Amino acid sequence: MSRPHALLELNGVTKRFGDLTANDSVSVSVAAGEVVALLGENGAGKSTLMKILYGLVRPDAGGISMNGQPLHIGSPRDAMSAGIGMVTQEFSLVETMTVTENVALSAVGLGIVDTRAARQRVTAAMERIGVDIEPDRLVSTLSLGERQRVEIVKALFHDCRVLILDEPTAVLTPQDVRALFATIDRLRQTGLGVLFVSHKLREVAEISDRVVVLRRGQLVGERVTSEVGVGELAALMMGVKAAAPVGDTAAAVGLPTEASPDAPAAPDRGESTTAQTPALVLTELTLERHGRSIVDAVTLTVQRGEVVGIAGITGNGQTELMELLCGTEQTTSGRMEVDGVDVTRSDVAGRLAAGLGRLTEDRRGSVVPQLSVEENLVLEDLPTYVRRGLVDRTAIRAHAERLIARFDIVATPAAAVSTLSGGNMQKVLLARALARRPRLLVAAQPTRGLDIGAYQFVHSQLKELRDSGAGLLLISEDLDEMRALCDRIAVLFRGRIVGTLTVEEATSERLGVMMTGEAVPA
Ligand SMILES: Nc1ncnc2c1ncn2[C@@H]1O[C@H](COP(=O)(O)OP(=O)(O)O)[C@@H](O)[C@H]1O
Numbered sequence: 001m002s003r004p005h006a007l008l009e010l011n012g013v014t015k016r017f018g019d020l021t022a023n024d025s026v027s028v029s030v031a032a033g034e035v036v037a038l039l040g041e042n043g044a045g046k047s048t049l050m051k052i053l054y055g056l057v058r059p060d061a062g063g064i065s066m067n068g069q070p071l072h073i074g075s076p077r078d079a080m081s082a083g084i085g086m087v088t089q090e091f092s093l094v095e096t097m098t099v100t101e102n103v104a105l106s107a108v109g110l111g112i113v114d115t116r117a118a119r120q121r122v123t124a125a126m127e128r129i130g131v132d133i134e135p136d137r138l139v140s141t142l143s144l145g146e147r148q149r150v151e152i153v154k155a156l157f158h159d160c161r162v163l164i165l166d167e168p169t170a171v172l173t174p175q176d177v178r179a180l181f182a183t184i185d186r187l188r189q190t191g192l193g194v195l196f197v198s199h200k201l202r203e204v205a206e207i208s209d210r211v212v213v214l215r216r217g218q219l220v221g222e223r224v225t226s227e228v229g230v231g232e233l234a235a236l237m238m239g240v241k242a243a244a245p246v247g248d249t250a251a252a253v254g255l256p257t258e259a260s261p262d263a264p265a266a267p268d269r270g271e272s273t274t275a276q277t278p279a280l281v282l283t284e285l286t287l288e289r290h291g292r293s294i295v296d297a298v299t300l301t302v303q304r305g306e307v308v309g310i311a312g313i314t315g316n317g318q319t320e321l322m323e324l325l326c327g328t329e330q331t332t333s334g335r336m337e338v339d340g341v342d343v344t345r346s347d348v349a350g351r352l353a354a355g356l357g358r359l360t361e362d363r364r365g366s367v368v369p370q371l372s373v374e375e376n377l378v379l380e381d382l383p384t385y386v387r388r389g390l391v392d393r394t395a396i397r398a399h400a401e402r403l404i405a406r407f408d409i410v411a412t413p414a415a416a417v418s419t420l421s422g423g424n425m426q427k428v429l430l431a432r433a434l435a436r437r438p439r440l441l442v443a444a445q446p447t448r449g450l451d452i453g454a455y456q457f458v459h460s461q462l463k464e465l466r467d468s469g470a471g472l473l474l475i476s477e478d479l480d481e482m483r484a485l486c487d488r489i490a491v492l493f494r495g496r497i498v499g500t501l502t503v504e505e506a507t508s509e510r511l512g513v514m515m516t517g518e519a520v521p522a
């Protein structure tokens with residue numbers, strides 16, 4: 001493979017955490033003016049490798065060199081003085097200070113700052129990379145995307161030659177992603193080397209010049225971006241043959257192709273309801289706290305066999321709406337019907353009995369960690385496993401074995417649920433919810449943090465549930481996921497639904513505009 005002369009090189013870097021090898025003799029390089037994507041599923045070892053480069057983690061073996069000269073990096077300070085900057089997902093800006101003050105603070109430490117000179121330097125730095133943020137604005141008034149660009153400016157202040165961006169798009173709206181990519185492009189043109197960490201194929205394909213794929217700590221492939229399809233990248237990332245299941249580009253990006261195991265049993269429709277009864281009807285559902293409407297008169301219907309999404313930037317009432325739906329928070333006013341039954345004043349158990357299923361955002365909070373997988377699987381139905389005053393352990397075990405097989409859960413029935421990986425824990429929760437044959441499933445961030453295999457599995461199960469005639473209300477920050485699953489997408493802004501689009505209408509641009517509350521399409 002022809003490639004530009006390396007600026008920065010990692011050579012045979014190995015890092016072990018106990019028995020786990022997070023990085024197994026990995027070598028990666030980046031040249032000046034090159035954007036190298038580090039692609040891999042969750043847990044592949046991307047962040048560890050980048051933290052080693054930035055002096056946050058010590059490697060067990062291997063070395064780092066800049067322009068062929070070995071570097072010793074023992075701390076972020078060492079990394080910065082060597083010309084390496086990093087923007088992590090957790091921002092470190094002081095909210096009550098201005099943009100200039102934040103950048104200057106990091107540049108000179110807590111000493112006295114010549115504000116005017118600093119302001120000029122910050123403005124110049126921003127202009128160079130096409131960032132247009134008023135330097136006197138307080139950080140507290142900036143959007144997440146703007147904050148991230150300030151972090152980039154901060155990193156560049158230390159004569160940065162290689163910039164590491166670890167999953168930079170995870171928290172951004174589509175517009176912010178566009179602006180970030182424009183900034184990355186400018187950085188490339190100014191001769192910076194950029195290491196762009198992501199598990200999102202489409203982004204990697206768009207922004208990088210070269211892709212390095214990590215799987216389970218090992219470098220499993222390296223490609224020139226323009227010479228590779230996303231299908232091949234997905235296959236590398238997941239460790240499957242490139243041909244059949246994910247060979248197709250669109251399918252690989254959209255992700256919903258894998259054949260699913262057993263379909264969940266069709267919901268057992270009671271005689272009381274008819275095909276016309278919607279799965280969910282919300283009428284002016286409102287939650288007030290301290291005189292403020294956190295959820296503000298939400299009116300929404302989910303038909304059977306329909307998937308409705310709630311999009312929005314975090315903190316616009318999604319969490320509270322979910323609590324109202326599940327009955328863990330009391331409705332201030334308004335009404336909620338599940339499958340024709342008024343559950344507005346029902347507790348969680350009442351709602352579950354009415355046909356509600358739930359998959360909440362807080363997975364660890366949805367299980368009892370000390371209990372086993374099989375016990376967690378029957379947590380919501382324990383009374384049905386009690387025979388003559390005794391818990392029927394045999395029936396619980398049989399139920400668990402069926403679900404473990406059907407949902408492809410990597411665990412034994414007796415294993416403590418706390419020992420499960422995120423993907424397997426989510427499968428346990430999904431199995432628990434679907435085994436009850438809900439008429440309405442409300443799901444929040446159902447695939448957050450899952451690897452592609454688990455992501456596809458969860459999606460296939462949700463689609464089967466929909467096809468079997470249940471309604472789905474999906475709350476997610478992942479717009480690709482929304483578009484893959486939803487028939488309609490409602491946008492929540494400051495607790496209110498500011499508009500609802502069909503999936504065809506719901507382009508990133510339109511959703512993004514609505515998500516920032518700037519405009520409501522007619
Ligand atoms: N400080 C740590 N202690 C123990 N294990 C860790 C630590 N940091 C990361 N790991 C493990 O190393 C593996 C790679 O993690 P990470 O580098 O964060 O992956 P990625 O960024 O690709 O998602 C994971 O299995 C993770 O659990």
Ligand SMILES: [Mg+2]
Pocket residue numbers: 046047048167
């Ligand atoms: Mg990571």
